[in-house]
Amino acid sequence: DQQVKQNSPSLSVQEGRISILNCDYTNSMFDYFLWYKKYPAEGPTFLISISSIKDKNEDGRFTVFLNKSAKHLSLHIVPSQPGDSAVYFCAASEPGGGADGLTFGKGTHLIIQP
Amino acid sequence: ETGVTQSPTHLIKTRGQQVTLRCSSQSGHNTVSWYQQALGQGPQFIFQYYREEENGRGNFPPRFSGLQFPNYSSELNVNALELDDSALYLCASSLGPQLAGGYEQYFGPGTRLTVT
Numbered sequence: 001d002q003q004v005k006q007n008s009p010s011l012s013v014q015e016g017r018i019s020i021l022n023c024d025y026t027n028s029m030f031d032y033f034l035w036y037k038k039y040p041a042e043g044p045t046f047l048i049s050i051s052s053i054k055d056k057n058e059d060g061r062f063t064v065f066l067n068k069s070a071k072h073l074s075l076h077i078v079p080s081q082p083g084d085s086a087v088y089f090c091a092a093s094e095p096g097g098g099a100d101g102l103t104f105g106k107g108t109h110l111i112i113q114p
Numbered sequence: 115e116t117g118v119t120q121s122p123t124h125l126i127k128t129r130g131q132q133v134t135l136r137c138s139s140q141s142g143h144n145t146v147s148w149y150q151q152a153l154g155q156g157p158q159f160i161f162q163y164y165r166e167e168e169n170g171r172g173n174f175p176p177r178f179s180g181l182q183f184p185n186y187s188s189e190l191n192v193n194a195l196e197l198d199d200s201a202l203y204l205c206a207s208s209l210g211p212q213l214a215g216g217y218e219q220y221f222g223p224g225t226r227l228t229v230t
Contacts, residue, residue, distance in 0.1 A: 004156070034218065043118065043204055043221030044157070089156050099170025099211065101147060101159025102219065 003027045004092050006105035014113050019077040021108050023090030026071065030092040034102065035064060035075045038087045047088075048075070077110075085112045116141055118207050118222035126228045127195050135190040135225045139207030145169070146188040147219060148180060149204040157204055163188055164211045192227075200229045 005024045013019045021035075031052040036044035050057040050064045050073070057064050063076045077084055087109050091102040119138045127133050139146050145164045149157035159172035163182035177193040186207070192199055206219035 006156075036221075041223065043206075043223045046218045046220065049218065091156075099162060101149070101162060101170060101172055102157070103159070104149075104156030106154065106156050 001026075002105075003030075004090055004103050004105040006088075006090055006108050008108050009106070010109040010111065012111045012113055013080050015082060016079045019075075019080045019084065019110055019112070021075040021077075021088050021090075021110065023073050023075075023105055024071060025073075025092055027092070027094070027103070028071070029094045030103075031095050032093045033064070033066060033073050034091045034093075035062075036089040036091060036104075037084075038089065038107070044089055080110075080112045082112050082114065085110060118205060118220055120203075120205050120222040120225050122225060123223070124226045124228075126230065129195055129197060129229055131195050132191065132193045133195060133227060135192075135203050135205075135227070137188045137190070137205030137207075137222060139186045139188070139205075140220050143207035143209055143220070144186050145208045145211050145217075146182055146186065147206045147208070148188070148190045149206065150174075151202040151204055151224070152198075153201070160190070162211060169211050195229045197229050200227060202226050 034049040035047040038044045048062045066073045087107045089107045090105040147162040148160040151157040161171040162169045166182045179191045181189045202224040204224045206221045208219045
């Protein structure tokens with residue numbers, strides 16, 4: 001039973017345009033959400049996070065939106081750059097810290113085309 | 115500042131054998147978490163060590179065990195290897211066991227384990 005779902009295995013976006021990556025979750029206990037980016041042969045790199053008490057968090061070109069009623073979050077990248085081509089993982093955690101670890105989705109492979 | 119390092123990079127073992135994977139945490143980080151990433155899947159939480167004790171565990175059998183040392187480095191041990199244990203094993207370190215407010219987990223490059 002997947003508690004974090006990324007339904008798009010891949011996404012192709014033109015350089016300079018907006019990339020929107022989506023994530024849905026089923027566990028209403030999740031209260032903290034994160035996005036990680038992964039290049040081949042490297043570990044996941046933390047990008048941005050959002051607490052359930054907020055609906056938006058912005059950091060440079062990256063913005064994460066959270067819709068708690070829909071149990072949906074999205075990552076917006078504007079403008080998209082060639083270096084953004086990578087696999088993006090959505091992750092979530094319950095209250096209580098790291099004892100339960102992060103729950104990850106399967107990832108979305110973002111391809112930025114010139 | 116040195117990031118999270120893992121060894122070895124790749125490993126091939128036979129079913130039934132035992133394996134030990136190693137992780138050095140980022141400087142100043144006292145918490146280490148281990149994840150298993152099967153092909154085409156997201157990382158799955160195995161367990162977390164904080165101050166040399168297991169702080170939490172995911173849905174993995176007891177043949178998956180770990181250690182954390184006084185310098186905060188860590189080992190993951192897997193006994194009686196099965197074919198399904200073939201995966202990328204990721205180690206992540208953090209400033210503390212919390213997951214919010216600056217305590218995000220920083221991942222190493224992983225160890226690719228193949229069980230034949």
